[in-house]
Amino acid sequence: MSGRTPWVGDLVHDEEAGRRGIVTDVLGGTVWVVRPEYGVERWTSERPERLTLLTPREEMLERL
Known part of the structure; x- marks a missing residue:
């Protein structure tokens, strides 16, 4: 997609975890907190x- 760094609200594919989810937080600008599209289990990526x-989050908002 675009070359920008994913941010809160973006749907992403985490290559390392092998799954997709939505960024819910960025802690200190160094740790991305991601949750699955459906469910509550969270994981982090540094x-x-x-x-x-x-x-992008703008398109995700249109889905609501």
């Missing part, structure tokens, strides 16, 4: 370059 932006 490597935003491994997060591929699938749908």
Whole structure:
């Protein structure tokens, strides 16, 4: 998609975890907190370059 770093509200694919989810928080600008599209289990990533932006938050808001 675009070359920008994923941010809160973006749907991403986490290459390292092998799954997709929505960024829910960025802690200190160094740790991305991600939750699955459906469910509550969260995981973190300290490597935003491994997060591929699938749908930006602006488009995610349109889905609501």
